[in-house]
Amino acid sequence: MALAANTFPAPDRLPLRRALLSVFDKSGLVEFARGLSELGVELLSTGGTAKALSAAGLAVRDVSDVTGFPEIMDGRVKTLHPAVHGGLLGIRADPAHAAAMEAHGIQGIDLLVVNLYPFEETVASGAEAPAVIENIDIGGPAMIRAGAKNHAYVAVATDPADYGAILEAVREGQGTDLSLRRRLAAKAFGLTASYDGAVSAWFAAKAGEGAPARASFSGTLAGTLRYGENPHQSAAFYRTGEVRAGVSTARQVQGKELSYNNINDTDAAFELVAEFDPQRTAAVAIIKHANPCGVAEGESLAQAYGRALACDPVSAFGGIVALNRRLDAASAAEIVKIFTEVIIAPEADEEAIALVAARKNLRLLLTGGLPDPRARGTLVKSVAGGLLVQSRDAGHIDDLDLKVVTRRAPTATEMADLKFAFRVAKHVKSNAIVYARDLATVGIGAGQMSRVDSARIAARKAQDAASAAGGEPLTRGSAVASDAFFPFADGLLSAVEAGATAVIQPGGSMRDEEVIRAADEHGIAMVLTGMRHFRH
Template sequence: MAVAANLYPAPDRHPVRRALLSVFDKTGLVDLARGLASRGVELISTGGTRAAIEAAGLPVRDVSDITGFPEIMDGRVKTLHPSVHGGLLGMRADPAHQAAMDEHGISGIDLLVVNLYPFAQTVASGADKAAIIENIDIGGPAMIRAGAKNHAYVSVLTDPSDYDGFLAAMDESKGEVDLEFRRRLAGKAYGMTAAYDAAVSSWFAGVMQDVAPARRAFAGTLASSLRYGENPHQSAAFYLDGSNRAGVATARQVQGKELSYNNINDTDAAFELVAEFDPARTAAVAIIKHANPCGVAEGGSLIEAYTRALACDPVSAFGGIVALNRKLDAQAAAEIVKVFTEVIIAPEADEEAIALVAAKKNLRLLLTGGLPDPRAPGLLVKSVAGGLLVQNRDSGTVDALDLKVVTKRSPSAQEMADLQFAFRVAKHVKSNAIVYAKDLATVGIGAGQMSRVDSARIAARKAEDAAQAAGGEVLTRGSAVASDAFFPFADGLLSAVAAGATAVIQPGGSMRDQDVIDAADEHGIAMVFTGMRHFRH
């Protein structure tokens, strides 16, 4: 076959005389069919697609007229026939192919218009297995792959957004379509079938509870091409995975500049963090810089939560991301816009708040329509040289843990509330993570250090800097402190004690746990073990 393809190279232009249309999503179908018919293209179709074209008063042949075989098995078998696939796969310039087509009465198909059964949407709807399996498309992908392979002679339309452009391309070339356009459509078609198969294989892995299938496919739909990646010399794009998890992917951008790669990454980190706080229980605000929180707080209102979050590290908050767990109101918006901010993300915003943000034309305002569930399952994927690392999302929450007091002194009610708050935040801080909290607000955060002692010291130093700038007391005194992983030695704990912490929450599990417990008892510190680690590399 490779020799034959080389002997008969793809023509620069190929006429469109015959089209096969078979679509589930009928958006734009009638307009496309009308446009094709008016340009002299013969229309062939199936089932509901044919009915829609006929209802518009357009001439169309049923595919069974071409195959000489009726649809059977509830429509499972209708296009899987040599008259269809021969028309899609036959190389018109190859005498042997043409002879076979003539011998068997097969006419070429120049345009294939197909989209697929809504498999992913059916899964998302909570349908039962039988309904999901019925929405695994067979004939559609087979035709798409056939037509795309033979793009030398066949144009394949899989996306209604390409319909108008296709008709315009035909007009530009007097009823023909050029090779570059056909090739681009073919590449898009294979991308769609690959994504479709990825969704099906992932569903089967879930049904079989196979956490490590032998082959794993991931797919996404382009949301936007980005100006660049983390740095200007890196190209980048943003893709949607179809999960509809509330966040940047579902957000409506009300105003502001185009989102950058770093904006999307940091905004996602901010919104995932603030979603840890139930809006029915409390207002919460998280301020993020470089994917790490520089201030998080709860409050009776958003403005209270924002003011307390900002106080943790007002220097780092400059140029940061602000995430809220409730509808943005005017009072909070007026305070937020006083500080240079890259993005505000919230479930909703009232009209007065939107108007206040509009005064900062470059400030991006994203409204998501909801909060992501921190307990929901999901996959995280990271590329490494030559491969992919895949893991479940960290869906552990402190509310679900069996907390164990391991010191002689138990934490007070306020200390316990601050410990849980701090551990909730530590889950979203790069390791090694240390978080000091007081009265349900962060007062010092140490992130991403090679030594846990350094993280404790940096967090304390930031608290001192914030106190000096505000002319107030250092708030780590009397605070609760969270560590994302166990203290391997007592030195990290002692650094927190030196900063003024009176209670500690950590996973436990070190060979030297008893040494750390003894050090806590010696200094009258209350300590709680969670049994769950929250590394975030």
């Protein structure tokens, strides 16, 4: 049956007489509680929170004294009681509610200070199921929801960052105002929704449900952005609970605020460069508009950067530079020679940081590590009225069973370049064509409607770079990678025309035999991976 509407108008300003504090994260707790106490607010608390307040010399009343019932079951049951929830849910202006509170000796709670057991952190630590389950908070979310529902009379603080604003409101206005309580309520329900979503996702994973009937995707606001892809679009950046080295976890050493496009492009750059094991090689990726314009391996980062830049020096202007090793002075000195938006690396030498500091607008991000290219995760993309959800593309060329299908097998040098090119093609927008020579890209074609156009654009870019450098296009004698199969032989023939001598592609086209026959006719070595890398 439908519940009667609450017809009592919410008061704007409410005095703060009684607060219930029960927190796991005790950041700023004692200072906040002391401020409340100095304003004459009665403090109620539970368990460890009450001990922390008492140890700080604050007068605090244990919730068990209010409920007349002790904490039981190792603290699982302590606040789930009418004396608590009645104090949170009672509509003070409703005569019936007021009478019930008086009849049962229930005192109103004007401020609820609660944060939750660290469920996501426990999962991320690799804890066993019993420990994870014990970190599913029950009483906390119940109280938060109750207080936030009744925000007309209760302020709910779930974030230590809000303690100062609450104290200021009480000091200056003799209580909390309705706009503050509404803002706190919105944050409170956002917390419980996010928390329950994380719990639900963990149970679904344990049950082997790849696509549960209901799913939640949430994040914590890292900051609002000046605008989105374009100035007329609003934007914000949220961090999810995924533990993955990258732009979301990086420390910004210097430079302007990151923009929406900066974040998107920097993520693409760092995910690409992480394909290259830093123990094996130094690698650099230069990204523009989420596509690589140059990628290379080298004996040093400085060498790799120079070779990556040579692929397309025009597009590299104003790009993102990602490195798979610690940024050193030699590579920093080269990078700052042209306008660059962002440098992202696992770490940086002090001398390198000083060199970058000379370009005050250049952002330098240090992540502390590289993301694992083989680790699965969840990717979410919005469409009108829905969400597309998929696992991360964790396919890795070193794990694939490569199959030579032409009469001529690739040489060892060609095979190394083929693998390199396919690593890069995984991170190029489809249709993707990547020419590589000596472990460096020499031509990249991205995002075209036809694969033959991508092959031609990549070859033309190589010709432009060669003309600027006064030499021959490095596509001659190169290896070429395609992110998906060649539907016709024309794409392959364009690569042959550009001078490629070996090709790697997934295979699987109805015309594979036609494409293989064309490769044999031109003496081209062809390798099939059996794995496609579409990227939209």
